[in-house]
Amino acid sequence: MGLSKLGPIIRDPEFYIPDGNTVIQVENVLFKVHRFILSRDGSAFEGMFSLDGIPRSVSSESLMDSYPSQSSHCPCHPLSEEGLSDASPIVLSGDSPADFRALLWALYALPAEIFAMPSSQGQFIRLISIARIAHKYAFRTTESWALSVLTMCVCQAPDPSSVKANDAEVDGTSIVLSTSILIQLTEVAVLCAHDELHEAVEPLWADLLFAGQSADIISAMTIADRYRTQLRPLLGLAYYLMMLKGKEEWNKCAAGAGEEDLSLAPSSLLSPSSDKMGPNKLRLTRDQRIRLLSGYYNLSRACEALPNNPPKLTHSPSCYLPAQQAQAAIGLGGAGTAAAHAHARCGEAWETLWGGLVMSTMTGNGNMPIKIQYVDLLRKLHMVNHVLESLLNGVEGMGEGMNGGSGLIGGLNMAGNMNKNCLRMALKASEEKVNDALYGLADCFVE
Secondary structure, eight states: EEETEEEEEEEEEEEEETTTOOEEEEEEEEEEEOOOHTTTGGOOOHHTOOHHHHHHSOOOOHHHHHOOOOOOOTSSSSSSSSSBBTOEEEEEEOOHHHHHHHHHHHOOOOHHHSSOOOOOOHHHHHHHHHHHHHHHOHHHHHHHHHHHHHHHHHOOOOGGGGTTTOOEEEEEEOOOHHHHHHHHHHHHOOEEEEEEEHHHHHHHHHHHTTTTOOOHHHHHHHHHHHTTTHHHHHHHHHHHHHHOEEEEEEEHHHTTTTGGGGGOOGGGGGGGTTTTSSSSOOOOHHHHHHHHHHHHHEEEEEEEHHOOOOOOOOOOOGGTTTHHHHHTTTTTTHHHHHHHHHHHHHHHHHHHHHHHHHHHHHHHHOOOOOOTTTTOOOHHHHHHHHHHHHHHHHTTTTTSSSTTOOHHHHHHHHHTOOOOOHHHHHHHHHHHHHHHHHHHHHSSSSS
């Protein structure tokens, strides 16, 4: 039947349909299908088939550009010459037989098959292929359907950090997602600019990264480096968690120590004909290690400045109301002065409280149960918020649950120099500071 660079030309066992009228070659595989199937949904194939004359070979890139302003009606190059037989197929480059087979399955599937949720990892991976290639060839309805089903499955999926990477078991209607599949989902969400799928995948990445496996963190770093603009939070968090592991772990991962665990490369780095992730090994690159060192330096400076930079406090109206009422009771004016004094006193208490709490995270003293790494900015902020929340509950509970009058927290609680509603506003501002720090992590890891 012929040869290609990939071996003998073969007919696809599933989609070489005897009564089809168009032969398409993808790599060394021939597909024979019905032209009207490929022409639906306003796809790029519809534009190609509308031409009276087409080139003998069509790449996937040129196919999507095949919408000329004027068609050339040339009787010496009839459309029937292209794709009519195995000897003269329409040749697509840049695709894999597996992806094209997945697209044809979606186009030919019965309603019962279309509406059935995937029940295996193989079917789930097929959906990813469908979304990717449907987007490429502008099958908009098919793309939208595949992305919607993927999003529903992801929302039902268990935490990938709790399963083995090669586990293909199914729990009810939930597909167990390995890290390799999570990478492919992230790629297709970015490619198709699908916000719902992107938002569904983000918490799975967070759970996986906080599980602390170096292989998973390097996988996240690698894919985030490729899509830096779209994956800023993932980029910052992955680099941050690897930074906390220290130089000894960086060197091990760069040298390939424990290489059997670093087997989770992005799908775009694998053979395009593979339905599953292959045996590729990921290591920390030189550029990644440089960015880790840069991040360590930048976060050291940020942590050094943290005690003297509390979140901006927005005072509650109740902060100055008692002082204003007291002045009115004795016939004095100056409500604005009373407010200014009350705000100043409350603001000073907040600055003292914030600075003390941050310093406690560095030393492990006071009410902090553990000593936190000096550069662990996020954990410091989370710990401060935890203590602020406890302090707020203690104020609202008339001192219940506090550590008596001892320590930093107890002393400030007894002093009573901060309005409890302002303390609530301070906690909110501190929580927002965590979100700002998380989003800004990516800016710390630059070369």
